[in-house]
Amino acid sequence: MSVAIRQLATAAPDFEAEFQRVLHWSAQTDRAIEERVASILDDVKARGDAALLEYTQRFDGLAASSVAALEITQDELRSALDAITPAQRSALDGAARRVRSFHQRQLDACGRSWSYRDEDGTLLGQKVTPLDRVGIYVPGGKAAYPSSVLMSALPAKVAGVGEIVMVVPTPNGERNALVLAAAAIAGVDRVFTIGGAQAIAALAHGTATIPAVDKITGPGNAYVASAKRRVFGQVGIDMIAGPSEILVLADGSTPADWVAMDLFSQAEHDELAQSILLCPDAGYIARVKAEIDRLLPGMPRRDVIRASLEGRGALIHTRSMEEACAISNRIAPEHLEVSARDPQRFEPLLRHAGAIFLGAFTSESLGDYCAGPNHVLPTSGTARFSSPLGVYDFQKRSSLIEVSEAGAQVLGPIAAELAYGEGLQAHAQAAEFRLKKGDAR
CATH class of the missing domain: 3.40.50.1980 (Nitrogenase molybdenum iron protein domain)
Structure with missing residues (x-):
């Protein structure tokens, strides 16, 4: 046909x-989804682990006595890695090697701190530091995505992120060995078998068991996308896919x-x-x-x-x-x-x-x-202003400014003039106090 x-x-x-x-x-997602997601986020924020356990049983058919029981240990990750076939292990290792190498080049090209001193001794620059803790969401409903584990976790590792917390739904408790093996290869620190909007809420706000993160990355369904949109500002997100x-x-x-x-x-x-x-x-x-x-x-x-x-x-x-x-x-x-x-x-x-x-x-x-390059990419025309997931998504930048005494004599009058023009006298005088006697207004 x-x-x-x-x-x-x-x-x-x-x-x-x-x-x-x-x-x-x-x-635009369905209004009913938006309302349901808002309810789930509020409930997890208020009740923490208890709400997570209820939603995990309701949506994934996975009953547990505690959220701690939903965490996959490092020993279990290594066991999954040992259990997959040699061909699967070789494929994961080969993919991880190329993905890691590409993002290392990205780090070398644009992810380093830098500074310089101008002629009066003033130091100016940029300090690049990794995020302390990130959460990666790995879809696990209709299919398993070990490649998504590598694409989110490896650039975070290359960037120097302190801790990576992964969440992945396991409907009816069925764990995918390739996904867990990929987590072991990528060096994921903690893995919890939860998913959906409730997992995003737990990562954003934290619970008694799951630590709050600084940024959440990874694709998901309409509920996950809606939840990421709603928690943005409390935490960073990569994009709405x-x-x-x-x-x-x-x-x-x-x-x-x-x-x-x-x-x-x-x-x-x-x-x-x-x-x-x-x-x-x-x-x-x-x-x-x-x-x-x-x-x-x-x-x-x-x-x-x-x-x-x-x-x-x-x-x-x-x-x-x-x-x-x-x-x-x-x-x-x-x-x-x-x-x-x-x-x-x-x-x-x-x-x-x-x-x-x-x-x-x-x-x-x-x-x-x-x-090698990341497969988490902007969609729906957002490539006009957005970029693929990369090392830069797991770093932040701080400006460095160290003004010398000589530099203060040059910059002070400029700052004061502009501050007076804006009606901000304290700003102006803070600059003028550092001028040598007779140089102030």
């Missing part, structure tokens, strides 16, 4: 209207079945995920569409893929690759593949994307698991 995915052309007179329909997605997205810019040189499967790779996440192809070759678009129809019946998650492609997907015929790049910048996708013979030719034209995958052999899935 053919997939009823939208097919648009930039040369068509109604393109702009149809294009806006493709892009439209309401980030929307449905997953992929945009493929193709010149027609990549095998059509490769591109069809790349579109599937995001569509299979959920029905609201978005997969778009931009290409100046109408014949190639037709071949990709034929591959979509051919390959879909063999996909285990074909119903989800179909719903995603028909609901939010699009195959767009452009006038040129340059026009495709311009449209891509308007979309600002989470994942952007440049599937072309000479991807470096087009990369300078691309300004807004969470991650850019260059060349036919660079499938988005490699970035999800093991290429």
